[in-house]
Amino acid sequence: MKLNDNIVALATPSGAGAIAVIRVSGPDAIELVAPIFKAKSRKDLREQPSHTLHLGNIIDGERILDEVLVSVFHGPKSYTGENTIEISCHGSPYIQQEIIQLLIRKGCRSAEAGEFTLRAFLNGKMDLSQAEAVADLISSENQASHQMAMQQMRGGFSNEIQKLRQELLNFASLIELELDFAEEDVEFANRDQFKDLVSRIQHVLKRLIDSFAVGNVLKNGIPVAIVGEPNVGKSTLLNALLNEERAIVSEIAGTTRDTIEDEISIGGVGFRFIDTAGIRETEDVVESIGIKRTFEKISQAQVVLYLFDASRLSTSDRHPELVSGSSTSEDGNSPTLDQVKLEIEKIRNQFPQKPLVILANKVDKLSREARANLKSHISDLNTISAKSGEGVEDLQQKLLQFFNTGELRNNNTIVTNTRHYNALLSALEEINKVQEGLNNNLSGDLLAIDIREALHYFGEITGEITNDDLLGNIFANFCIGK
Structure with a gap:
């Protein structure tokens, strides 16, 4: 153009x-x-x-x-x-x-x-990272994504990168100067000070890289999978969280055969809730596909909500006290407490890194004594009634606790852009080579090669180093008129 x-x-x-x-x-x-x-x-x-x-x-x-x-x-x-x-x-x-x-x-x-x-x-x-923040600001849908975009657009990220780049550039100039006096064997760049700078750059880069894990999910909405057996109230819980009739609710087991997604803001943070097909053994081909997708969604989610129907726990010789005051069905199809605990353990073993919230639903049908007994058998149990809304607000607050939004409150830099993340990884790789070279007392000409590469990746972030293809890819995602 x-x-x-x-x-x-x-x-x-x-x-x-x-x-x-x-x-x-x-x-x-x-x-x-x-x-x-x-x-x-x-x-x-x-x-x-x-x-x-x-x-x-x-x-x-x-x-x-x-x-x-x-x-x-x-x-x-x-x-x-x-x-x-x-x-x-x-x-x-x-x-x-x-x-x-x-x-x-x-x-x-x-x-x-x-x-x-x-x-x-x-x-x-503006520099390139600030320009990219304009698009993020336009597309922000909650307080967290808005705050991150504003912080970047004001130049918080750019200033941090620019300062490190300038300090590294100063040392690079001194090392390049040494190459002009190679025969005199002089040293213009103090190696101890240079080691301190490299260590400081590594620390900042690692912090920025680590922030991407939080920033990316905050920007795009934190995915939360709602899982459990059929007819335990997953769709009712989704409707309660969204405060609208988003999913079909039915007494017929297996009504939800595919995943249903929608997003809301809780405490200024976007959460994307995924209602999944009930997990059970079935010969129904369509329902089987839905169950397979359930496990795919669990693998993609940041948090898993496991829901079971507390009012349907069947009596057993081991735990007869759990049904005190409940409307328990003893038709042989209701799960026992041990079966519920086994399912919880399966999810924990299959996805050990994911936060798991255990929810006993329909507790409005249980007596106070039965609720207390149930909590004594399952650690970290949360009791709710998706139909009446009891415990839903507490669940929302618990979800917020899983994510460290302190960095947002303290106005720290959080990386949300994949291009920046990749450039930071490459810059860290080159800085690590510089540190290794310093530890091995490599000559200035060899150190200069890795320093130039690190400076290149710093420059890619802010736009000192760019090309038409890069600019085309970035600005093609903007709306016309901005």
């Missing part, structure tokens, strides 16, 4: 609304808009100072298209660093297109996806 011409695009979502904003950017943006804008004050738009707002009409010849507000921004003090005009018009799709087509006839071209932000990057208004 050309980057020195004049571009136009709708900056607000398409469709009807109260108002719409049309953005124009380029060296002649003000010159192009001025002839088609008649201000109520009769002032010439070309003579107005930057960051001013003007009321008037957009005209096409003798025809008035709309009464609008025009914002004037002179480069470089604008979002793109270029002369920029923003036209706030009425939100009729017809009016929007009439104004855009008029501007195209006057010399603008339609902007590509992310082209305004690309120009902001190329004109030095």
Whole structure:
């Protein structure tokens, strides 16, 4: 794409609304808009100072298209660093297109996806990681993802990387200088100070890399799988968590034959709940596929909720006290406590790294004594009634506790971008080579090779080092008009 011409695009979502904003950017943006804008004050738009707002009409010849507000921004003090005009018009799709087509006839071209932000990057208004944060900010759907995007857009991540890169660059310059005086055998770069810097860089890189595990799930919504036997209330629990009738609830076992997903925000953090098919032995082909998908979803989830029906536990010689005051069925199909514990153990053994929350559902049908007895037999048991909502709020708070959001509260840098994560891994690998070289007293020319590689990966993050393919991939994911 050309980057020195004049571009136009709708900056607000398409469709009807109260108002719409049309953005124009380029060296002649003000010159192009001025002839088609008649201000109520009769002032010439070309003579107005930057960051001013003007009321008037957009005209096409003798025809008035709309009464609008025009914002004037002179480069470089604008979002793109270029002369920029923003036209706030009425939100009729017809009016929007009439104004855009008029501007195209006057010399603008339609902007590509992310082209305004690309120009902001190329004109030095923001670095590459900040530009990527713009897209994250637009797509943020909860407090956590919004806060992470804002922190990155303000340059928190960039500043941290830039500072390390500059310190490493200073030492690299000294080592490169040593190479010019190789015959004199002089040492400009203090090796002890360099070892301290390398150690500090390793510590920061490891912290940033570790933060990706938290940042990635917070950005995309933490997946939580709801599992258990058929007809224990999994779909009812999903509906209770979402506060809407999202899943079909039926007394017929095996109603849910595929996974159902939906996302909500709890305490500012996005959680994606997955209602799965009930786990049981079955000859039904469709239900078997659903059960297979259940285990796939468990493997993808960050947290597993195992649900069982406390009111249906059958009597046994070992635990007769559990059914005191309950409406227990003794039809031979109800599970015993030992069977429930065995199923819990199977999930723990198969997925040992995943937090497992054990939920005894339908406890509203149990006496207080039966509840207490049940808790004495299963450690870390949580009691709920998905139908009445009892215990659902406590469950939500428990889910929040699994994730260390202290870094968010302390405004620490959290990595959420896969490209940044891969670049950090590569930078750490090169820094480890530098440390190994220092420990083995390698010559400066060999150290310089690994230092240059580390600097390369630092530069990739902030955009000091880039190429057209990389920029194309990044900005292709932006919405048009941003």
